[in-house]
Amino acid sequence: MAKKPQLAADTRPWRDPAAKPFVRIRNVTKKFGDVAAVDDLSLDIYKGELFCLLGGSGSGKSTLLRMLAGFEVPTSGSIEIDGQDMSNVAPYNRPINMMFQSYALFPHMTVWNNIAYGLKRDHMPKAEIAARVDELLKLVKLDAYGERKPHQLSGGQRQRVALARALAKRPKLLLLDEPLGALDKKLREETQFELVKIQETLGVTFIVVTHDQEEAMSLATRIGVMNQGEIAMVGEPTEIYEFPNSRFVANFIGSANMVEGVVTEDEPDHVRINSAELGTDIYVDHGVDCSPEQILWWAIRPEKMVLTRDRPAAQPGIPDGANIVKGYVEDIAYLGDMTVYQVRLENGRYIRVTKTNALRGDPNAISWDEPVWVSWDGHSGSVLTN
Amino acid sequence: MGRNRWFLPLAASVGFLFLYAPILSLVIFSFNANRLVTVWSGFSTQAYADLWADPQLLPATWLSLQIAAVSATIALVLGTLCAVALVRFRRFRGKTVLQATVSAPLVMPDVITGIALLLLFVTMQSLIGWPQGRGVLTIILAHSTFCTAYVTVVVQSRLADFDMSLEEAAMDLGASPVRVFFDITLPIIAPALVSGWLLAFTLSLDDLVIASFVSGPGSSTLPMIIFSKVRLGVAPEVNALATIIIGVVASGVVLATIYGLRQSAREKQA
Numbered sequence: 001m002a003k004k005p006q007l008a009a010d011t012r013p014w015r016d017p018a019a020k021p022f023v024r025i026r027n028v029t030k031k032f033g034d035v036a037a038v039d040d041l042s043l044d045i046y047k048g049e050l051f052c053l054l055g056g057s058g059s060g061k062s063t064l065l066r067m068l069a070g071f072e073v074p075t076s077g078s079i080e081i082d083g084q085d086m087s088n089v090a091p092y093n094r095p096i097n098m099m100f101q102s103y104a105l106f107p108h109m110t111v112w113n114n115i116a117y118g119l120k121r122d123h124m125p126k127a128e129i130a131a132r133v134d135e136l137l138k139l140v141k142l143d144a145y146g147e148r149k150p151h152q153l154s155g156g157q158r159q160r161v162a163l164a165r166a167l168a169k170r171p172k173l174l175l176l177d178e179p180l181g182a183l184d185k186k187l188r189e190e191t192q193f194e195l196v197k198i199q200e201t202l203g204v205t206f207i208v209v210t211h212d213q214e215e216a217m218s219l220a221t222r223i224g225v226m227n228q229g230e231i232a233m234v235g236e237p238t239e240i241y242e243f244p245n246s247r248f249v250a251n252f253i254g255s256a257n258m259v260e261g262v263v264t265e266d267e268p269d270h271v272r273i274n275s276a277e278l279g280t281d282i283y284v285d286h287g288v289d290c291s292p293e294q295i296l297w298w299a300i301r302p303e304k305m306v307l308t309r310d311r312p313a314a315q316p317g318i319p320d321g322a323n324i325v326k327g328y329v330e331d332i333a334y335l336g337d338m339t340v341y342q343v344r345l346e347n348g349r350y351i352r353v354t355k356t357n358a359l360r361g362d363p364n365a366i367s368w369d370e371p372v373w374v375s376w377d378g379h380s381g382s383v384l385t386n
Numbered sequence: 387m388g389r390n391r392w393f394l395p396l397a398a399s400v401g402f403l404f405l406y407a408p409i410l411s412l413v414i415f416s417f418n419a420n421r422l423v424t425v426w427s428g429f430s431t432q433a434y435a436d437l438w439a440d441p442q443l444l445p446a447t448w449l450s451l452q453i454a455a456v457s458a459t460i461a462l463v464l465g466t467l468c469a470v471a472l473v474r475f476r477r478f479r480g481k482t483v484l485q486a487t488v489s490a491p492l493v494m495p496d497v498i499t500g501i502a503l504l505l506l507f508v509t510m511q512s513l514i515g516w517p518q519g520r521g522v523l524t525i526i527l528a529h530s531t532f533c534t535a536y537v538t539v540v541v542q543s544r545l546a547d548f549d550m551s552l553e554e555a556a557m558d559l560g561a562s563p564v565r566v567f568f569d570i571t572l573p574i575i576a577p578a579l580v581s582g583w584l585l586a587f588t589l590s591l592d593d594l595v596i597a598s599f600v601s602g603p604g605s606s607t608l609p610m611i612i613f614s615k616v617r618l619g620v621a622p623e624v625n626a627l628a629t630i631i632i633g634v635v636a637s638g639v640v641l642a643t644i645y646g647l648r649q650s651a652r653e654k655q656a
Binding site for chain 2: 070071090091092093096097099101102104106107108117118121122165169220275
């Protein structure tokens with residue numbers, strides 16, 4: 001593993017065991033009837049984080065967010081924010097604001113009044129409200145739109161009004177429910193960076209719920225992958241993608257080729273797995289917590305495999321016959337920036353390999369029905385034991 | 387396409403004629419000098435003078451307007467509560483029954499409703515002594531009862547479209563539930579409340595059958611008076627009264643339309 005460059009001051013409090021979490025979710029369960037939407041979930045989130053809760057529909061991520069906002073009451077467990085227990089605090093008394101998926105802009109109020117609404121409820125002096133609202137309108141680049149009604153705005157503008165309104169009270173914690181879900185792809189990419197910039201400028205802690213992994217990857221300091229009401233894995237985007245802790249996470253994030261295998265050699269510095277499914281041996285160049293004869297799974301990302309016409313020379317350290325397999329190109333999907341190859345192995349199984357299109361209109365590119373060799377490094381895949 | 391050049395205007399004219407010819411003839415005959423309504427003998431405003439002097443028509447109009455306003459207001463409150471219960475509370479015992487019974491008066495013939503209410507009022511009087519006799523009070527009770535059904539249907543459909551996250555957003559920004567209701571919910575469902583009230587007002591003002599059953603001496607509503615007068619031949623002062631009502635309603639509609647057009651023009655401009 002390449003050592004990550006250390007910053008002078010580490011801005012990642014979750015790596016510091018002494019750091020005090022800002023949001024502390026402890027053993028929270030939420031049941032609707034007999035169904036547990038959130039099941040005994042514990043999670044710590046630190047000040048200044050942009051934390052993404054990522055999961056499919058029905059994974060419980062929105063329920064968790066609504067419990068943080070106070071719209072749902074946990075069946076059991078506790079939620080602490082900034083050291084204060086939130087169990088008996090009504091939604092309108094929490095130091096939290098939320099940006100809704102539907103934006104929930106008040107249709108009968110102007111943009112200006114929408115943003116000012118929360119400040120008026122706090123009985124802030126009029127002059128201060130005006131100053132704050134104008135400042136926020138500038139922040140979201142809608143200075144000229146204060147007098148419009150929500151229905152006179154485009155989707156992107158509405159999204160920014162919703163963000164400004166949620167930020168108006170300078171909450172310690174901002175909850176965002178699918179903040180970019182309703183925008184088209186181009187706008188979403190632009191807004192992503194704006195959102196991160198605003199979050200960094202204001203230093204507010206963000207918790208974002210999303211089902212879009214690309215969004216989570218590009219926004220988050222850390223991601224919590226949710227599955228069936230539980231947190232499947234918490235980690236930085238690179239950890240989640242490169243070192244998934246389970247078959248679910250490996251499959252859910254990005255795409256992965258996953259095969260079953262049996263451990264044949266279990267040494268402190270390497271592991272050898274025989275996979276009938278792949279039709280070859282897998283050599284892993286680091287120790288894994290497993291035992292001989294154990295059945296486990298091995299996953300590899302399509303871009304971490306190399307596709308060649310000729311059999312590549314054996315790599316130093318990798319025993320002959322391992323980490324290489326023969327196949328035929330059955331299908332090709334050209335995506336512009338890269339090409340996805342569907343390769344049929346000799347045992348009939350398909351694997352996916354992607355290749356970056358670095359060369360413009362490469363005339364020598366591998367084509368349909370060509371026999372090919374697929375190979376990979378000793379540290380390219382992840383060994384998964386659960 | 388060529389066919390449309392004459393077909394559409396013709397269809398529109400026939401339609402308008404069909405709808406407005408009766409009203410137009412009524413307006414014209416209200417200015418008739420002849421006591422016989424159907425025989426035109428010259429222009430006169432005599433009918434309007436007669437109307438002013440009539441001992442029954444104007445008081446009955448005033449009574450009907452009062453009954454309509456009170457009944458519509460009671461129906462608005464009850465109907466809105468009903469609608470809120472039906473839309474907002476997800477499941478409760480008797481929800482289906484409430485839904486069905488609330489909309490039953492919409493399809494119930496007025497005669498049946500009238501008899502049923504009359505029987506109820508008579509029984510109630512003999513059992514608990516209230517309401518005493520029949521009169522304005524029983525008409526108001528009867529009208530609020532069947533108007534509640536209409537208000538419920540109107541408000542219910544508006545509430546069903548209501549985005550709950552609007553209320554949550556207001557609460558999230560620090561508004562207490564009461565504030566949320568007055569700041570957010572009420573302004574957004576206001577159009578439905580207004581149209582529900584107007585519908586109830588119109589239905590009450592219009593009702594002859596139910597009122598005939600539950601009214602008592604000295605509490606004849608306008609439709610009852612007109613109906614009894616017409617049985618003796620159409621009186622010119624009824625035409626005059628109808629013309630005045632049409633005038634009031636028409637100018638109200640025109641003003642509302644102008645206001646609406648201005649409003650949307652202003653919104654487009656902004």
